[in-house]
Amino acid sequence: MRQACTVTVDPHLLDDLEWRGLIAHSTDLDALREALVAGSVRFYVGFDPTAPSLHMGNLLQILTARRLQLAGHTPYPLVGGATGMIGDPRDSGERTLNTLDTVKDWVDRVRRQIEPFVSFEGSNAAVMVNNYDWTASLSTIDFLRDIGKHFPVNRMLARDVVRSRLEDGISYTEFSYILLQSMDFLTLYRDHGVTLQFGGSDQWGNLTGGVELIRRADGGKAHAFATPLITKSDGTKYGKTAGDALWLDAEMTSPYAFHQFWLNVEDAKVGELLRVFTFLPREEIETLEMQTAEQPFLRAGQKALADEVTTLVHGAVETAQAKAAAAALFGTGDLAEVGGGTLAAALREAGAVTAPLGTPYVDLLVATGLVKSKGDARRTIAEGGAYLNNERVTDPEFVPDGSHLVGDSWLVLRRGKRNFAGVEIG
RNA sequence: GGCAGAUUGCCCGAGCGGCCAAUGGGAGCGGACUGUAAAUCCGUCGACUUAUGUCUCCGAAGGUUCGAAUCCUUCAUCUGCCA
Numbered sequence: 001m002r003q004a005c006t007v008t009v010d011p012h013l014l015d016d017l018e019w020r021g022l023i024a025h026s027t028d029l030d031a032l033r034e035a036l037v038a039g040s041v042r043f044y045v046g047f048d049p050t051a052p053s054l055h056m057g058n059l060l061q062i063l064t065a066r067r068l069q070l071a072g073h074t075p076y077p078l079v080g081g082a083t084g085m086i087g088d089p090r091d092s093g094e095r096t097l098n099t100l101d102t103v104k105d106w107v108d109r110v111r112r113q114i115e116p117f118v119s120f121e122g123s124n125a126a127v128m129v130n131n132y133d134w135t136a137s138l139s140t141i142d143f144l145r146d147i148g149k150h151f152p153v154n155r156m157l158a159r160d161v162v163r164s165r166l167e168d169g170i171s172y173t174e175f176s177y178i179l180l181q182s183m184d185f186l187t188l189y190r191d192h193g194v195t196l197q198f199g200g201s202d203q204w205g206n207l208t209g210g211v212e213l214i215r216r217a218d219g220g221k222a223h224a225f226a227t228p229l230i231t232k233s234d235g236t237k238y239g240k241t242a243g244d245a246l247w248l249d250a251e252m253t254s255p256y257a258f259h260q261f262w263l264n265v266e267d268a269k270v271g272e273l274l275r276v277f278t279f280l281p282r283e284e285i286e287t288l289e290m291q292t293a294e295q296p297f298l299r300a301g302q303k304a305l306a307d308e309v310t311t312l313v314h315g316a317v318e319t320a321q322a323k324a325a326a327a328a329l330f331g332t333g334d335l336a337e338v339g340g341g342t343l344a345a346a347l348r349e350a351g352a353v354t355a356p357l358g359t360p361y362v363d364l365l366v367a368t369g370l371v372k373s374k375g376d377a378r379r380t381i382a383e384g385g386a387y388l389n390n391e392r393v394t395d396p397e398f399v400p401d402g403s404h405l406v407g408d409s410w411l412v413l414r415r416g417k418r419n420f421a422g423v424e425i426g
Numbered sequence: 427g428g429c430a431g432a433u434u435g436c437c438c439g440a441g442c443g444g445c446c447a448a449u450g451g452g453a454g455c456g457g458a459c460u461g462u463a464a465a466u467c468c469g470u471c472g473a474c475u476u477a478u479g480u481c482u483c484c485g486a487a488g489g490u491u492c493g494a495a496u497c498c499u500u501c502a503u504c505u506g507c508c509a
Contacts, residue, residue, distance in 0.1 A: 094504095169505065233464070236453090266463050297461040330462060373473065376455085383470065385456040394478090416455075418462045 007040040007124045009072035016071075019282060022064055024201045026225035027211055035195065035223060040124050041073045043196035044188050046131070046181065048080035048088065049106030053249035054113050056238060057200060059313065060227055060276060062117045064198060067279075074124040076194055077114045081107045081132025083181060084380075088206070089161045089174040097173075107132075113248050117312075131184045147183050150216040151209075161207045178209045183257040189222055195338025201226040230276065233268045248313055255314040256349040259322035260305035260418070263299070267292055270301035278308040293425065298320070325349035327422045329412070335389050336406045343407035347422025354424045361388065361398040368413055368421035378413055387414040 010016075014033050017023050026032060045061050047054060054062070065075045084103045087095035098106075102230055104233060111128060118126040127280075156178065162170060188194035197207055207224035214220040231237055237245065246261050247253040253261075265273055271289040274280060280288075291303035310319040325346035328338045335343065353367050365377040365386065379394045380386045386393045389399060389412045400411055411423040 036453075260462075264462060267461095268464070270463090296463070299461065299463075302463080327461080371455095375473065376471090378476080380456065383456040398471065416457090 006349055007072045007074075007122075009017050009037065009040060010070075011037050013068065013071035016069065016282075017064075020085050020184075021272060022227050022276060024226050024228035027208065027223050029225075031221070032196070032223045032225065036071075036073070041068075041196050041298075042076060042188075042192055042194040043068055043073055043198065044076040044078050044129070044185070044194050045082055046078040046083070046184065047110050047196055049084040049103055049249075050087075052106055052109055053247040053252050054110055055248065057230070059197065059248060060230065062280075063277060063312070063333040064227055064296055066117050069118055069124060069126065073196075075126040076129055076188055076190075076192060077118060077126060077128050078131055078184060079111050079114070081105045081130040082135035083131055083177065083184070085132075086180060087171055088177050088181075088203075089165060089170055090202075091164050093264065094169070094171055094174065100317065109249075116217075129188065129192075131180070131187075134182060135183070141411075143179075147179050147186075147213070150213050151179055152183075159305050161202075161205065175228050178206050181206040182213040183208035183233075185222065186217060187212050189214050189220060190218070195221070196223045196225075198225045198227060200231050228276075230273070233266055249320050250314060251317070254351070254358050255310060255318040256322045256325050256351075258314065259306045259310040259319065260326065262309050263302050263326070264418070265302055265305060267296050267301075270305060273309075274301060276304065280304070280308060311331060321345065321349055330418070333413055338407065340407035340410075342343035343410060343412075344391050344422075344424075347410060347412065347420070347424075350422065352424060354426050357402060357425050358399060359423075361386075361393055361400060362396060364400070364411065364413060365415070367421040368423060370415040370419055370421050385416045388412065390414065391419070 006152050014023075014029075014036055023029075043065075045065050047061070048121060062077075065077060069075050081103065084098070085100070087097065107130065111130075115128070120126050120128075136239045156175065157166070159178075162175065165174075185197050185207075195209055199207055207226060211222045211224050214222045218398065222379075229237070245253075248259065262273070262277075270292050271285065274285045274288060278285070288301045288304055291298065307319055307323070310322060314322075324342060328335075328342050328346035329350060331338065335405075338346070351368060354368055355364060359367075362374055362377040362381070364378055365371045365380070366374055369390070371377040371380055377386070381393055384394070388398075388404060389406055404411060405425060406412060409425045411422060411425065413421045
């Protein structure tokens with residue numbers, strides 16, 4: 001057997017996953033439980049390079065992989081060099097294909113983002129794989145004979161995603177995606193003894209496709225489970241609208257913005273998010289949930305959540321800086337009383353630009369990116385949503401002068417309640 | 427290949443020669459309330475400008491007209507039916 005016997009596995013892993021609500025669907029749960037207790041299970045979870053960075057939804061999978069590894073199992077994180085070329089079908093319609101160069105670049109970036117979350121050492125060291133390696137050279141004939149033969153089209157057509165697309169159309173390319181992902185599982189099963197795959201609940205069809213392929217092709221037994229889709233309490237996705245996706249890349253979503261995102265999570269979701277996105281133990285999470293219910297204004301749950309997740313993704317140093325920045329900007333005290341160094345750091349964290357003294361306030365708003373045009377800036381002022389140094393600005397012609405500087409050379413701009421940006425005069 | 431229909435601002439969707447920067451809904455943004463929450467209410471939502479002005483815009487390019495998102499031609503893409 002290829003199972004590593006030197007690793008001790010945590011027998012309570014599945015209970016913990018269930019308590020955290022991480023198992024939305026699964027194949028035979030008892031069989032999975034048995035396997036997870038018997039020894040180190042080799043498992044895989046795939047990430048398609050659909051953007052230059054992974055996002056919040058992917059983080060859930062990465063952390064789940066980490067949980068499994070910490071419990072003694074062996075991760076095979078997969079980057080979709082091949083599947084990323086094809087595109088998973090989605091309800092919103094046919095995807096635009098990316099070029100090979102783009103996909104390759106994104107594959108590298110995605111791989112580097114996953115690496116810090118798993119360990120590549122020890123007897124259950126992670127093994128990074130790329131499905132391009134066994135897919136690129138595959139011949140069409142082999143693919144159709146060895147893989148395609150096991151997929152009844154009537155069943156493929158019955159899948160929800162496919163059915164919803166039949167009206168508007170779906171290309172053969174996207175229709176075939178499930179074959180590629182299923183083949184990945186089969187390949188990893190054959191070559192590496194991987195017997196478990198998990199993914200988001202939208203991947204359920206693809207997950208079971210692989211399990212079934214292993215059964216049909218090799219008569220093998222494999223497992224799969226799907227993690228839940230995390231939505232806001234009104235049922236909509238987080239970061240669904242363009243622009244405000246929560247990226248793991250610090251260049252795309254600053255650690256400050258990342259920390260703020262978690263801090264602003266709605267009360268009703270804090271418990272769920274703590275269970276899913278942090279490694280805090282059960283008792284601690286239950287205490288935080290209780291505090292959130294009884295004294296919601298303290299936002300103890302949100303604070304713990306923001307600190308934990310930001311530390312996981314960006315490290316303790318960045319987290320401390322994000323917190324310090326928030327404390328300086330949202331603090332009740334006078335901005336002038338915040339130390340110059342602290343203020344400067346806070347503003348750089350929140351976003352800062354430089355401009356000469358005498359620049360009209362409207363232009364400063366545009367320069368910081370708080371508004372997207374001068375018209376937008378004037379509108380915001382008219383709506384009463386524009387502030388300088390925490391005081392509302394009502395005059396659209398306002399031009400800050402030397403008397404407005406705080407922390408030596410800074411102007412603190414704010415739009416609405418919580419969007420800050422700094423301007424360094426120089 | 428033939429015939430028919432579609433393509434509207436971030437999304438969905440009205441408009442079918444002037445009153446259209448373009449109804450309505452959603453998302454977003456701001457205000458009030460509060461806790462950097464949810465719900466609710468109000469406002470806002472192309473750009474420049476801040477004027478009762480200019481520019482860009484209704485798949486793309488041409489054309490008809492005093493005037494086009496609206497009519498015509500060609501092209502592109504999608505859908506359906508027939509080969």
